[in-house]
Amino acid sequence: xxxxxxxxxxxxxxxxxTKYRTICTQIPVPESISLLEKLRDLExxxxxxxxxxxxxxxxxxxIYDPYGNKWLDFSSGVLVTSSGHGRPEIVxxxxxxxxxxxxxxxxxxxxxxxxxxxxxxxxxxxPLKRVFLLTTGSEATECCIKLARTRGLQIGGKKKSILVxxxxxxxxxxxxxxxxxxxxxxKSWLGGEDSRFVQVPFPDGxxxxxxxxxxxxxxxxxxxxxxxxxxxxxxxxYQGCNATLMPKQYAQALRKWCDEHKAVLIFDExxxxxxxxGKPFGFxxxxxxxxxxxxxKGLSGGMPASAVLGTDELMDMYGPxxxxxxxxxxxICAAAALANLEVIERESLVENAAKLDPVLADGCRxxxxxxxxxxxxxxxIGLVGALQFIKRGTSEPDPESAWEMVRQAxxxxxxxxxxxxxxxxxxxxxxxxxxxxxxLLDGLSVLxxxxxxxxx
Ligand code: PMP
Numbered sequence: 072x073x074x075x076x077x078x079x080x081x082x083x084x085x086x087x088x089t090k091y092r093t094i095c096t097q098i099p100v101p102e103s104i105s106l107l108e109k110l111r112d113l114e115x116x117x118x119x120x121x122x123x124x125x126x127x128x129x130x131x132x133x134i135y136d137p138y139g140n141k142w143l144d145f146s147s148g149v150l151v152t153s154s155g156h157g158r159p160e161i162v163x164x165x166x167x168x169x170x171x172x173x174x175x176x177x178x179x180x181x182x183x184x185x186x187x188x189x190x191x192x193x194x195x196x197x198p199l200k201r202v203f204l205l206t207t208g209s210e211a212t213e214c215c216i217k218l219a220r221t222r223g224l225q226i227g228g229k230k231k232s233i234l235v236x237x238x239x240x241x242x243x244x245x246x247x248x249x250x251x252x253x254x255x256x257x258k259s260w261l262g263g264e265d266s267r268f269v270q271v272p273f274p275d276g277x278x279x280x281x282x283x284x285x286x287x288x289x290x291x292x293x294x295x296x297x298x299x300x301x302x303x304x305x306x307x308x309y310q311g312c313n314a315t316l317m318p319k320q321y322a323q324a325l326r327k328w329c330d331e332h333k334a335v336l337i338f339d340e341x342x343x344x345x346x347x348x349g350k351p352f353g354f355x356x357x358x359x360x361x362x363x364x365x366x367x368k369g370l371s372g373g374m375p376a377s378a379v380l381g382t383d384e385l386m387d388m389y390g391p392x393x394x395x396x397x398x399x400x401x402x403i404c405a406a407a408a409l410a411n412l413e414v415i416e417r418e419s420l421v422e423n424a425a426k427l428d429p430v431l432a433d434g435c436r437x438x439x440x441x442x443x444x445x446x447x448x449x450x451x452i453g454l455v456g457a458l459q460f461i462k463r464g465t466s467e468p469d470p471e472s473a474w475e476m477v478r479q480a481x482x483x484x485x486x487x488x489x490x491x492x493x494x495x496x497x498x499x500x501x502x503x504x505x506x507x508x509x510x511l512l513d514g515l516s517v518l519x520x521x522x523x524x525x526x527x
Contacts, residue, residue, distance in 0.1 A: 075120070075470075075474055075489075076111070076119050076120060077099070077121075077122055077123045077478065077489075079099055079104050079107050079108060079111075079123055080099075081097035081098070081099055081100065081101045081104070082097055082098055082099075082482070083097050084097065084098050084482040084483075085483075087483055087484045089484070089513065090509075090510075090513070091132075091133060091141075091143040091484070091510050091513055091514070092141060092142060092143050092483070092484025092485065092513075092517075093139065093140055093141040093484065094140050094482065094483065094484045095138075095139045095140060096138050096139065096140060098123075098124075098140075098481065098482045099123035099124070100125075100136065100138045100140070102138060103123070103124075103125045103136070103138070106125060107123050107125070120489050121488055121489055122477060122478070122481040122486070122487075122488075122489065124136055124140075124142070124481060124486070125137060125138075128156075128157065129144070129152070129155075129156020129157045130155075130156055130157050131155040131156060131157070131158075131503065131505055132144050132155055132156070132502050132503045132505055132506045132510060133156070134156065134486055140484070141484065142481070142484050142485060142486035143484060143485050143486065143502075143510060143513065143514045144156065144486045144502060144503065145480075145485055145486055145487050145500050145501065145502050145514050146486050146487060146488045146499075146501065146502075147369075147501050147502060147503050148373070149368070149488060150342050150347065150368050150369060150455070150499075150501050151368045151369060151371075151372070151373055152372055152373050152503050153345055153346060153347065153368075153369040153372060153411070153415060153420065153503055153504045153505075154372045154411050154414040154415055154418070154420060154503065154504065154505060155372075155503045155505040156373075156503065158372060158410070158411070158414055160410045160411075160413065160414050161372050161373065161374075161407050161410045161411055161414070163410070164406040164407055164409065164410035165374070165403055165406060165407050167406065168183065168402050168403045168406040169403055173402045173403075174401070174402060174403050175398075175401060175402070176400070176401075176402050177395075177397060177399075178392075178395055178399070178400070181400070181402050181405070183402050183405045183406050183409065184204070184400045184402070184405055186405075186409050187204070187400075187405045187408055187409045187412075188202040188204070190409055190412050190413075191366075191378060191380065191412070192380070194351055194352075194412070195352065195364065195380050196360050197360075198360070198362075198382040198383065199360065199361075199363075199364055199380045199381060199382065200380075200382075200383070201380065201381055201382070201383055201385075201386035201387075202378055202379070202380050202386075203378065203379045203381075203386065203394065203399070204376065204377070204378050204399045204400040204405070205376075205377045205378060205379065205396050205399050206375045206376065206377055206396060206398045206399060206401070206404075207243070207367060207375060207377055208242075208243055208339075208341035208365065208366075208367030208368060208377050209242070209243025209244055209245040209248045210243075210245070210377055210396060211341065211365035211366060211367055211377040211378060211379050212242040212243050212247075212248045212251065212305070212337075212339055212341070212365045213243070213245055213247045213248055214365070214379045214394070215303075215305060215335075215337045215339075215363045215365050215379055215381075216234055216247045216248075216251060216303070216305070216337075217247075217394075218335065218363060218379075218381065218385050218386075218388065219234060219302045219303025219305070219334075219335040219337060219363070220232055220234070220302055220303070221388050221389075222302060222303075222335055222384075222385060222388065223301075223302025223303065223334075223335075224302075225388070226333055227299065227300070227302070227333070230300050231299065231300050231301070231302050231333075232267050232300070232302055233266075233267050233268075233269055233296060233300050233301045233302060234251060234267065234268055234269070234301075234302060234303050234304070234305060235269050235270075235271060235287075235291070235296075235301055235303070235304045235305075235334075236251045236252070236253060236268065236269070236270050236271075236304070236305050236306065237253050237270060237271060237272070237273035237306050237307075237310070238253040238270045238271065238272050238273055238278075238279075239253045239254060239273055239275075239278065239310055239312050239313070240252055240253035240254075240270070240273065240305075240306060240307055240310060240339075241253070241254070241257075241307065241310075241311050241312065242305065242307070242339050242341075242365075243341075244257075246261070249261065250265050250268040251268055251305060253270045253273070269291070269294055269296060271286070271287050271290035271291065272286055272290060273306070273310050273315075273317065274286065274317050274318055274321045275310060275313060275315040275317075275450075276315070276318075277313065277315065277448050277450070278313075282317075282318050282321060283321070284320070284321050284324035284325065284328070287321075287324075287325065287328070288328070298328075298332045299332055299333075301332055301334045302334060302335065303329075303334050303335035303336070303337055304325065304328075304329055304334055304335075304336055304337065305337035305338075305339060306325075306337075306338060306339065307338075307339045307340075307341075307342065307343065307353075308338045308339070308340055308343040308348070308352070308353025308354050308356070308357075309342070309343055309348060309353055309452055309455070311342045311499075312457065312497055313448070313450050313457045313459065313497055314450040314451055314452055314455045314456055314457040314499070315450045315452075315457075316348070316353065316356055316357075316452060317357070319356065319357050319358060322354075322357035322358075322359055323357065323358065323359055326357075326359040326361075329362075335362045335363060335385065336359075336361040336362050336363075337361060337362065337363040337364070337365065338352075338353065338354045338361040338363075338364050338365070339365045340352050340353055340354070340364050340365060340366050341365055341366060341367040341368050341377070342368060342369075342455070344364070344366045344367075344368070344369055344370065345366070345369040345370060345411075345412070345415055345421075346369065346415055346420050346421035346424050346453070346504050347369060347424060347453055347454060347455050347501070347504070348424065348452045348453035348455065349421065349424040349425030349428050349452065349453030349454070350421065350425070350453070351421050352364065362381060362382050362385060363379060363380070363381040363382075363385060364379070364380045364381070365377070365378075365379055366378045366379070366380065369411075370408050370411070370412075371404055371407050371408035371411055372407060372408070372410070372411030372414070373407065373411075374401075374403060374404040374407040374408065375398070375401070375404055376401070376404040376405065376407070376408045415504070418505065420504035420505060421504070423454075423504055423505070423506075424453040424454040424504050425453060426508075427453075427454055427506070427508060427511055428451070428452065428453050428454070430508055430511055430512065430515075431451045431453075431454060431455075431456050431500065431511065431515070432451040432456070434456070434500075434511070434512070434515030434516075434518070434519070435449040435450070435451045435456045435457075435458060435500070435515075436449065437515070437519050438458060438515065438518050438519045438522045439458065439522075441519045441520075441522040441523040442458075442522035442523070442525060443463070443523075444461075444463040444464060445460055445461070445463060445469065445472050445522065445525050446458045446459065446460060446461075446522065447459050447460065447461030447466065448461075451500075454501060454502060454504055454506070455499065455500070455501040456499065456500040456501070457497040457498070457499050457500075458473075458476075458497060458498045458500070459496060459497050460472040460473040460476070460496040460497075460498070461496070463527065468496040469496055470490065470496045472496075472525055473489075473490045473496045473497070473498050474489060474490070475525060475526070476498055476518065476521055476522065476525065477489045477490075477498065479521045479524075480517060480518060480521060483517050483520075483521070484517070485514045485517045485518065487499075487500070500514075500515075500518070502514070
């Protein structure tokens with residue numbers, strides 16, 4: 072999906088000066104235009120699409136530009152800065168590690184790596200007690216795919232190589248991750264189907280009304296797939312494009328099905344992990360434990376770090392040096408991640424996400440009502456919400472209105488990211504987990520006001 076760019080033409084906007092938001096210049100800021108133009112000229116076009124604001128400094132759930140403006144951040148920089156921007160504890164951990172002269176160690180042992188993996192394994196239930204640290208979310212999901220395929224090969228031979236994933240799912244932008252993704256438009260570049268990657272409907276009760284597990288089985292048989300040829304099933308715990316969990320019963324039936332067919336159950340927790348949904352991990356809503364979990368984003372609070380956690384059996388399949396990544400367990404990233412996880416625990420941020428769940432849900436409901444049909448569907452869980460924009464009176468997606476909402480929100484001091492590629496026309500609301508009820512309500516009321524004024 073081609074995404075629109077925000078025009079680099081300064082617009083006079085009403086000044087804003089509240090506890091959490093300050094807008095005191097034209098937007099975009101005239102002095103920022105030459106910088107923004109350089110980015111457009113020198114980078115791949117794919118880096119564009121976001122609101123024309125220079126991020127200069129972050130403080131908890133606010134973002135500052137260099138020109139005196141301040142935004143209430145509803146993006147967490149794409150669901151990463153769960154413990155807030157500029158956390159002193161994370162800054163200190165980074166500084167200390169760099170100050171020691173230790174900013175790279177490859178797979179050579181470091182003490183910080185021990186501390187981080189101990190922390191991680193203490194957060195997950197048995198049998199998810201073995202860790203492989205990586206750098207990006209896509210690397211983590213790719214690794215899960217590799218482990219599932221390898222195990223399939225070991226126990227069932229070449230034919231046990233089918234990975235089942237879900238329609239509208241997202242697992243990253245590298246090749247395996249895109250094959251596993253469920254948006255056909257994102258994989259057209261692959262130039263054809265791979266019969267070993269199969270998608271079934273995600274039981275969201277919205278795009279897919281029948282949420283019974285029987286749909287999973289019937290979809291496989293409609294596609295002529297022998298269940299015993301499935302090596303693994305991978306799903307986001309909540310679908311990122313619409314902030315919806317699968318029904319608990321469905322997840323439990325899926326666990327049972329994977330056991331019966333010796334398929335590896337993988338949850339992609341890259342978005343959901345570390346408290347976003349009001350539980351430490353999204354799968355904890357289901358009362359089951361997967362065989363592999365892919366983590367990223369909120370793991371480190373901002374530095375590039377990701378992880379796969381899995382069972383002994385799966386994590387022992389590859390021997391020393393057979394599964395590596397140059398920057399895995401980077402000492403600075405590991406130190407930042409440990410500091411971030413400690414903040415999340417010490418400040419009960421998972422509990423804060425659970426506490427604010429009804430506040431966000433109510434806000435999404437109010438925005439939907441105010442939009443008089445422009446928001447066709449909303450969903451929220453913990454501190455992530457999604458508003459799907461449609462053309463009034465139809466079920467057709469309306470990217471223009473979603474984009475307009477972002478544009479106006481940024482002009483009023485609420486930072487949202489533009490809907491890009493994934494999931495079409497949903498706007499996501501996902502502030503740092505440190506946000507207070509007062510600040511959340513403030514930002515939601517801005518969005519409600521905009522929703523009420525969207526052009527027909
Ligand atoms: N899985 C999910 C559920 C994601 O949301 C993302 C990123 N949006 C990824 C995987 C890929 O992570 P990364 O961009 O760090 O490669």
